[in-house]
Amino acid sequence: MKILVVCGSGLGSSFMLELNVKKATKELGIDAEVTHTDLTTAKSEPADYYIGSGDIMDQLAGDSRKTISLKNMFSMDELKEALQANILDA
Template identity: 35%
Template sequence: MKTIMAVCGSGLGSSFMVEMSINDILKEAGISGYQAAHNSLADASPSQADIFVVAADLAPSAEHLPNLIVLNSLIDRNELKDKLLAKIN
């Protein structure tokens, strides 16, 4: 099982919201073999996930994470869907 981790500054609010959106997108697209998780940027390490999702303002601090998806808007579900499906496929 591969992991997609949403990361935010505190690891609580926005990353949890993105995690739920990731789960919805995976389900709607019929994609299995992936699970979503969330964490704070300070606690996220490259070995914790296969793909990481962060907001643009955190991207410079998240360069140590592999397979990074940078979102301009955390609430734009279409942006997340397009970038996530492109990364998976």
């Protein structure tokens, strides 16, 4: 499974969130390749799930993309709950 972490410029916040997603998927037993990118690239890059802030995910929604929106991108609890609900319990 491929998870793509997305932010506006694909630099700082998406990289930090990528590290948290890798940690959370490991703790939850989810086997996933996790990378990060900017919004423009994400629109043409295939992935099983796209994760980011709500405003960024709104721009990716549709076209059968599975998006996971976070209110607080740095909350491990919110991230784990979102992964659980969207991947493990789906």
